[in-house]
Amino acid sequence: MGAVLHAETAPDLVHPVIGFRLWRIDDAGLRSLYHDERWSRGRHTARCAAGRLAEHDEPSPAHSCTCGIYAWYEPCPRLAWAGSDSLVGGAVVLWGQIELHGTGMRAQHVMVVGLALPLTHGPKRRRIVSVADSLEAEAVPARRLAAVAKRHGQPVPSELKPRCAPARAGAVVQRDPRADWLDPARARSRRRGRGSGSG
Numbered sequence: 495m496g497a498v499l500h501a502e503t504a505p506d507l508v509h510p511v512i513g514f515r516l517w518r519i520d521d522a523g524l525r526s527l528y529h530d531e532r533w534s535r536g537r538h539t540a541r542c543a544a545g546r547l548a549e550h551d552e553p554s555p556a557h558s559c560t561c562g563i564y565a566w567y568e569p570c571p572r573l574a575w576a577g578s579d580s581l582v583g584g585a586v587v588l589w590g591q592i593e594l595h596g597t598g599m600r601a602q603h604v605m606v607v608g609l610a611l612p613l614t615h616g617p618k619r620r621r622i623v624s625v626a627d628s629l630e631a632e633a634v635p636a637r638r639l640a641a642v643a644k645r646h647g648q649p650v651p652s653e654l655k656p657r658c659a660p661a662r663a664g665a666v667v668q669r670d671p672r673a674d675w676l677d678p679a680r681a682r683s684r685r686r687g688r689g690s691g692s693g
Contacts, residue, residue, distance in 0.1 A: 510589040510647035512607075513565025513599060514639065516575055519582045519618075523625050524606070535629045538563060538604045539590075555593045555600035562593060562600025567650060569639050572610070579618055582625075583636065584609040585643035596656050608632045608642035 517524040517533065524533035529543070540554035542561035555562025565586050575581035590602030609626045611633050612618050626633035632642050 510587045511592065511599075511650050512640075512643035512647040513567065513586050513588050513601075513604075514569045514583065514643070515565050515586055516570050516581055516583055518580050519621060519625060520580065521621060521624075523628060524582070533606060533629070536605060538606075540600070540602050540604075553591060553602055555591060555602065557593060560600075562591075562602065563588070563604040564598060564600055565604065566598040567655065568597075569610075569636065572636050575610070576612055582609055582618075582622055583639070584631070585639045587643065587646040589647075594650065594654065594656055599650065605646075606631045607646045608634055608639050610634065610636040610639055 516527055518527060519525075522532070525531065526533070540561060540563045542550070542554050542556065542559060550556035550559055563586075565588055569585070570583040572583070575583045584606055585608040586604045587607050588599065588601035588604050592602070593600045606629050608631055609622050609629075611622055623633045634642055
């Protein structure tokens, strides 16, 4: 019987995972791309912006909502930010409740660990170095972002990432139960909901 219970236990990782983001950058620091939200040193905690419209009581990210702090599994292509004076790519470490998706994830807690330097030596580079220093993060060439991130956490294993399927009208998307490895409490409540029968 102990072996059966062990087989039903979701894997519990004790380390944070890594991800990658884009931000707006100015002399005052980092700002989210789509929200007027400043990023500061240390932990950044997600909160649901839906307010009274939110249909969940659990902390962000809720499966039934779009809340949470977003990050990609892979570094952002340099072309996405290099030509802009106001965009910067970087690496983050994520923990707490995490919702996995095909190309990235949404997390409860995130911390900036690295910012990518542009190829040129100019005002943007100096601004990135200054902001990274204020965040206690590293300013490194883009090719070194993943290495910096791996000193703080581990990538999500590829076998746990949900497959990215093209969306089509009327398609029903099932939540991948393998994502529960990032939130043991959610996994336990799901198992309780299934019952403990052998069939």
